Amino acid sequence: MNKYYIGDLVQIAAQFMVTADGAFVDPTTVTFVVLDPTGERTYPSVSNPSVGNYTAQVPATVDGTWRWQAVGTGSGQAVSFGQFIVQPNLF
Numbered sequence: 541m542n543k544y545y546i547g548d549l550v551q552i553a554a555q556f557m558v559t560a561d562g563a564f565v566d567p568t569t570v571t572f573v574v575l576d577p578t579g580e581r582t583y584p585s586v587s588n589p590s591v592g593n594y595t596a597q598v599p600a601t602v603d604g605t606w607r608w609q610a611v612g613t614g615s616g617q618a619v620s621f622g623q624f625i626v627q628p629n630l631f
Contacts, residue, residue, distance in 0.1 A: 546629040550598045554610035554620035557592055564592025568614025572596040577604025577626075592616070600626040 544550050552572065557564045566588065574582045574596075584596040594610060603626045610620040 542624045544600050544624060544626050546600055546603055546626055548600045548626070550600050550606075550624060550626075551595055552598060552608050552610075552622060552624075553593065553595045554612075554622075555592050556594070556612045556616040556618050556620075558616065564590075565616035566591055567612030567616035567618070570594045570610060570612050573609045573611070574598050575607045577602055577606065602626065603628045 552574070554570070555564065556567050556570070570586050570588070572584050572586055574584060576582070582598075584598055587595045589595060598606070598608070605623055605625055607623045608621070612618050
């Protein structure tokens, strides 16, 4: 699991592909949902740097375990999950 410090900008990423042939595909919509350690949900802006690849930037504002989910709808429908740890800044 990746570790970061409070104040870091964390990049999360998800990939979507057609299972039958393994080709990357752009779903109709992709939404990232981030759950911080306090239970607050945020919906960061999504970037699509290449076919089937999606990223979002998350400011690390509180220490603890963060969880995220990427949801693709329509063609390439799928769900991807991840988590990362934010540690207190020592200064």
